[in-house]
Amino acid sequence: MFHYPFDPSSLAETARIWWNLYGYYLLLAIVIGTAVMTLLVAIPLAYRYKPGSHNPNAKDEIKPGEIPSERGRTAGVLLIAVLLLGVFFGLLTQSLEATKEFKKIELNGEIPDDALVIQVIGFQWGWTFRYPNGVETDVLIIPVNRMVVFNVTSEDVFHAFSIQDLRVKIDAIPGKYNIAWTKAYQPGIYRVQCYELCGVGHAEMITKVMVVTEDVFDFWYNSQGATLEEAMEEAAHTEG
Amino acid sequence: MAETSSLKRWLMTTNHKDVGILYLVTSLYFFIVAGSLALLMRLQLAVPENNFLTAANYNAAVTNHGLLMVFWFLSPLGFAFANYFVPIQIGAKDMAFPRLNALSYWLLLFGGLLVLAGFFMPGGTADFGWTVYAPLNTDEFTPNPGANLVAFGLLMLVASVTVGTVNFVTTIALLRAKGYRYTQLPMFTIGILITVLLMLWAFPSLQAGLVILGADRLLDAQVFSAPEGGAILWDHLFWFFGHPEVYIVLIPALGAVLDIIPVFSRKPLYARKTIIISLIVAGILSYMVYAHHMFMTGVPTFYLEIHSLTTEAISVPFGVITILAIATMIGGAIRLSTPMLFALGSIAVFIIGGITGVFNSSMVLDTANRGTYWIVGHFHYVMVGAALFGLFGAFYYWFPKMTGRMYNESLGRLHFIISFIGFNLLYFPMFLLIDMPRRVFTYPEWTGWGPLNFIASVGAFIFGLSHLIMFANFLYSMKKGPLADNNPWGSWTYEWLIDSPPSEFNFDGIPIVSGNKLSIAMANGASHSHHEGDHYSIWPFAISAGPFLALLGLGMMVAGVSGGVPLLALGVIVSLVAVIGWAREDYKEKFHDLEPLEVKETWPFQGISKYKLGMWVFLFGDAVFFAGLLGSNFFVRANNPLLPSGPEVKNLIVGALSTIVMIMAALGVYIAAKAARLGNSRMALQGLGMGLVLGISFVIISALDWIQTFSQGFTLENPAIATGFIAVFSHLLHLGAGFIPLIYFMIKIAAKGIRGAMPDAMDALSLYWSFLALVSIGIYAVLYLF
Ligand code: HEM
Numbered sequence A: 001m002f003h004y005p006f007d008p009s010s011l012a013e014t015a016r017i018w019w020n021l022y023g024y025y026l027l028l029a030i031v032i033g034t035a036v037m038t039l040l041v042a043i044p045l046a047y048r049y050k051p052g053s054h055n056p057n058a059k060d061e062i063k064p065g066e067i068p069s070e071r072g073r074t075a076g077v078l079l080i081a082v083l084l085l086g087v088f089f090g091l092l093t094q095s096l097e098a099t100k101e102f103k104k105i106e107l108n109g110e111i112p113d114d115a116l117v118i119q120v121i122g123f124q125w126g127w128t129f130r131y132p133n134g135v136e137t138d139v140l141i142i143p144v145n146r147m148v149v150f151n152v153t154s155e156d157v158f159h160a161f162s163i164q165d166l167r168v169k170i171d172a173i174p175g176k177y178n179i180a181w182t183k184a185y186q187p188g189i190y191r192v193q194c195y196e197l198c199g200v201g202h203a204e205m206i207t208k209v210m211v212v213t214e215d216v217f218d219f220w221y222n223s224q225g226a227t228l229e230e231a232m233e234e235a236a237h238t239e240g
Numbered sequence B: 001m002a003e004t005s006s007l008k009r010w011l012m013t014t015n016h017k018d019v020g021i022l023y024l025v026t027s028l029y030f031f032i033v034a035g036s037l038a039l040l041m042r043l044q045l046a047v048p049e050n051n052f053l054t055a056a057n058y059n060a061a062v063t064n065h066g067l068l069m070v071f072w073f074l075s076p077l078g079f080a081f082a083n084y085f086v087p088i089q090i091g092a093k094d095m096a097f098p099r100l101n102a103l104s105y106w107l108l109l110f111g112g113l114l115v116l117a118g119f120f121m122p123g124g125t126a127d128f129g130w131t132v133y134a135p136l137n138t139d140e141f142t143p144n145p146g147a148n149l150v151a152f153g154l155l156m157l158v159a160s161v162t163v164g165t166v167n168f169v170t171t172i173a174l175l176r177a178k179g180y181r182y183t184q185l186p187m188f189t190i191g192i193l194i195t196v197l198l199m200l201w202a203f204p205s206l207q208a209g210l211v212i213l214g215a216d217r218l219l220d221a222q223v224f225s226a227p228e229g230g231a232i233l234w235d236h237l238f239w240f241f242g243h244p245e246v247y248i249v250l251i252p253a254l255g256a257v258l259d260i261i262p263v264f265s266r267k268p269l270y271a272r273k274t275i276i277i278s279l280i281v282a283g284i285l286s287y288m289v290y291a292h293h294m295f296m297t298g299v300p301t302f303y304l305e306i307h308s309l310t311t312e313a314i315s316v317p318f319g320v321i322t323i324l325a326i327a328t329m330i331g332g333a334i335r336l337s338t339p340m341l342f343a344l345g346s347i348a349v350f351i352i353g354g355i356t357g358v359f360n361s362s363m364v365l366d367t368a369n370r371g372t373y374w375i376v377g378h379f380h381y382v383m384v385g386a387a388l389f390g391l392f393g394a395f396y397y398w399f400p401k402m403t404g405r406m407y408n409e410s411l412g413r414l415h416f417i418i419s420f421i422g423f424n425l426l427y428f429p430m431f432l433l434i435d436m437p438r439r440v441f442t443y444p445e446w447t448g449w450g451p452l453n454f455i456a457s458v459g460a461f462i463f464g465l466s467h468l469i470m471f472a473n474f475l476y477s478m479k480k481g482p483l484a485d486n487n488p489w490g491s492w493t494y495e496w497l498i499d500s501p502p503s504e505f506n507f508d509g510i511p512i513v514s515g516n517k518l519s520i521a522m523a524n525g526a527s528h529s530h531h532e533g534d535h536y537s538i539w540p541f542a543i544s545a546g547p548f549l550a551l552l553g554l555g556m557m558v559a560g561v562s563g564g565v566p567l568l569a570l571g572v573i574v575s576l577v578a579v580i581g582w583a584r585e586d587y588k589e590k591f592h593d594l595e596p597l598e599v600k601e602t603w604p605f606q607g608i609s610k611y612k613l614g615m616w617v618f619l620f621g622d623a624v625f626f627a628g629l630l631g632s633n634f635f636v637r638a639n640n641p642l643l644p645s646g647p648e649v650k651n652l653i654v655g656a657l658s659t660i661v662m663i664m665a666a667l668g669v670y671i672a673a674k675a676a677r678l679g680n681s682r683m684a685l686q687g688l689g690m691g692l693v694l695g696i697s698f699v700i701i702s703a704l705d706w707i708q709t710f711s712q713g714f715t716l717e718n719p720a721i722a723t724g725f726i727a728v729f730s731h732l733l734h735l736g737a738g739f740i741p742l743i744y745f746m747i748k749i750a751a752k753g754i755r756g757a758m759p760d761a762m763d764a765l766s767l768y769w770s771f772l773a774l775v776s777i778g779i780y781a782v783l784y785l786f
């Protein structure tokens, strides 16, 4: 039922931003991680203790009761710090760039006119999705290629609303309305799940989102509460 | 010294090494308990749609696993070594306050026992996760009576940590060997100093949260369940504590690792001063990054962006430390003995844990990571990986010193190899499970998460069981291992210059540092005039057992279990007797001749008594507690404009009056302290009397004031009233505690006059009362005027 596509970044605009940024981080993580790990393994092997080669009277040998001398060149230390700072600064600019896009609704303080705004209400243990036309469902239905804004809250405890495949996540907090958005690119069915421990039913606080074509969505939306199957049939009928 | 096996020794000891061993055994016990819970969870998760554990049982396991591992295993393990070795490493004969040291231990143990007792309450124990998120943590959503015991246990832990913090800061500040400068100290001691300073400012925030939670759960307050900001308030209080806490767990281990690597490479630490500076920078920054745990909460984006930036920045000092630790080995003569293997293993997994942390620091990337197994992977790489491996390395390193015998090296290496493989099998798959929510008791088969979970479960058993090798090795070697040299590793620090195991007071002479030489000068005559059995006291045990029984009884009473009320009464009686017993020991000056006679390095606190310094340290932490409570009051009112303001509830004149009375009371105690310094008993008694009378007046005025408030129809269901009441109530409890030494000094001065260290202790008392006066001004400003 829930297929995992080949290119996860093509699923939605939010997924695209996420995977793009993730690529930068992963690349640097692998480069730096491998370099440091290599040193960590290679140095102890290269400088293994060998009876003949070690001079126990060397000037900076560790000796009982003697505080070891300070060691290391300032330049070398600075170089390391600057290198690390550079890397993190690079990542940071990428991250802030992505954040501007990702959090644009919060940052700009306005929801685009053509966006579909769905109210998401978490409760122990399930979700209610309320559409602008007043229809309420327990399965999320959204159109492709249109910005969908989730206005998320909770009726009881702290939950977290998430469509993990589309990289949507925001906490559902009682008394508070939080905003998340996405723009899906491919019809399909994805998992919607709660990501914050909310009691014994937490593991089962799971439902699905159906991303459908704009036509199907419009039929469904205008049918005022029909199931999606009925709407799809209707759509096929009218066209046929 | 009494026989090792004697019950008296272990119940009554105040010796830092004995306390260290108690910490050690206790932490390993909790490791086994919490580890068993983990294995149960891994059994449940090994395959999809499993029914081995119910959801409720799983949630209880995951909650208590987290709490016990962090608070009763990892931290106490670090502090086991800290208790044992920090005094020796600085060249001291014991901690600054040996009885308080024993007290820290017993509070910790009894707190842990309270948490365990939660499992046996009808209706279940805490199952809201170690982060205790609101409003799930309130009795409305988690009525489980065991959860109350868990909260009580955590409060006892906070008390333990507070006492320990005061003790360690004072010890390291005042008891260093003459000439020993801070920057020369071993990295482990430096790490502990930084750790306790982090604890000092972090734990009070948790304490404030717990006290409010207690009011919510037991007194029908509704702070965390208030829809206007209650949940977010908990988040702030918890994570302001929670982030520093993760470093509190890490830094003792890191310190030990940074001492082990040079010894086994025969090379001094590379750029030692830079490492120390980096640790300090990371420590300071750690208070400014906590909102990275709140990226999804929808608090203002600007605030989150700042914390994202600081989080990214905090990786720099840690990166620098890691690279310098590796650079230390260049040109060395490296022996890969067990301690070294664990130290290098600790660094290796820390690299992965740190790098994945950098991913989390991005608000965008964290959108996927938050609440998933990726996070579980991240923090186990740092907490289990870096901290546990580091501390186990330290255990192998110090084992010959603590027991006088050598462990079996081959078994040690075997333990490392198996646990390292098991560890990575267990936690690496979690990074690939980035889609799987954490804290779910099961998952559907179609998610495809089965195979990776299965690998993790296999790894869990390999990792968990591998530690049996260590236990077997140590238990055997402790008795039968070959005798160890005093300095088998060729280390430089003080503990390796003395016997294995060390004698009761560690040094035969007086430790002195000149230049870069550590030496132990032979003392002419006895260096300590103690006689045997001198340092035993049952009161640290009793003073912890009392509240334990009382809180257990209270918890049982709330749960409706019979026997709760008598237990509560018994606990109160034990507590009272214990306080009197403790005071009587002071009255008889039992520990008087244990004061160090030699000259110590006390820069920059020359001429400040240990009482005064200890009090300063305590008050710095306590200030955060009151700031947390008053801040909470501020926060709930800022979030809900409908809540009444101060003048609408309170009588400004009465408030001003009570504040002035409190200030005058503190003035009385101040006069008494000054008079004691001058040796004027009469005036000291008058000052104390003034403090007592005015203090009692303050209590009466405050009580009347609050009766007035409640009779106006305000209840604790109003969050502004509740948070205000909790702040005032906490202040009154502090005052109540302040009466005890005050009355003690009155009796003693009347009977024996002013003598010994009394003026120093009274200085500290005066400081405490002045602090309470300051707090009452703060309370007046926030609760009345604002
Ligand atoms: C380079 C250093 C580190 C960085 C940048 C970092 C970053 C982060 C971030 C941003 C989170 C929040 C993720 C989320 O919940 O969505 C997090 C979680 C966590 N980190 Fe780290 N971290 C670092 C090192 C450490 C260390 C050293 C420890 C412990 C010894 C640690 C323990 C934890 C824990 C326990 C959590 C999860 C808390 C929970 O939700 O239960 N981290 N880390």
Ligand SMILES: [Cu+2]
Pocket: A159, A160, A194, A195, A196, A197, A198, A199, A201, A202, A203, A205
């Ligand atoms: Cu949930």
Ligand SMILES: [Cu+2]
Pocket: B242, B243, B246, B289, B290, B292, B293
């Ligand atoms: Cu953190």
